[in-house]
Amino acid sequence: MKQQLTMILFGLSFFCLVTSCKQTKEAEPIDFGVDQCSYCKMTISNPNFGAELITDKGRVLKYDATECMVNHLHEGEVKYQTLYAVPFNEPKQLKEVSELLFLITPEIRSPMGANLSAYSDMNQLDKKYHKHLMSWEELLARFNKVGL
Numbered sequence: 001m002k003q004q005l006t007m008i009l010f011g012l013s014f015f016c017l018v019t020s021c022k023q024t025k026e027a028e029p030i031d032f033g034v035d036q037c038s039y040c041k042m043t044i045s046n047p048n049f050g051a052e053l054i055t056d057k058g059r060v061l062k063y064d065a066t067e068c069m070v071n072h073l074h075e076g077e078v079k080y081q082t083l084y085a086v087p088f089n090e091p092k093q094l095k096e097v098s099e100l101l102f103l104i105t106p107e108i109r110s111p112m113g114a115n116l117s118a119y120s121d122m123n124q125l126d127k128k129y130h131k132h133l134m135s136w137e138e139l140l141a142r143f144n145k146v147g148l
Helices: 002-020 066-074 127-132 136-146
Strands: 051-055 060-063 080-085 101-104 116-119
Touching: 051 066, 060 066, 066 080, 066 116, 066 136, 101 127, 101 136
Parallel strands: none
Antiparallel strands: 051 060, 051 080, 101 116
């Protein structure tokens, strides 16, 4: 009887340990006006911008602008499993950066002044911007070359 009770307690302890260490793999909604940027510590307030990083351990880091996430990644301190950004044309929605196109233009001001915005559909942008759109990889390459 005592051995069965020990096994049950061990099983419950193991179950609790496994479920408490569950890694987040999906984006958490940004609570605009409440959440704070993990990089610059400003309150995340503009629903047309924002980004999110899920670390390799499942921790969620939120950013008030994609440029804050890019700067944080550039410092090399963060190991991640998934990156998200808010498309300018879909406020408050987070999408994986691999699904988005990025634009730097002074005509669309971002919260941190890099004038960087993300888009899920290039057809929702004026055609004059099409040739300036970049993939996530192109954006990172540009950052590594000239900064934001």
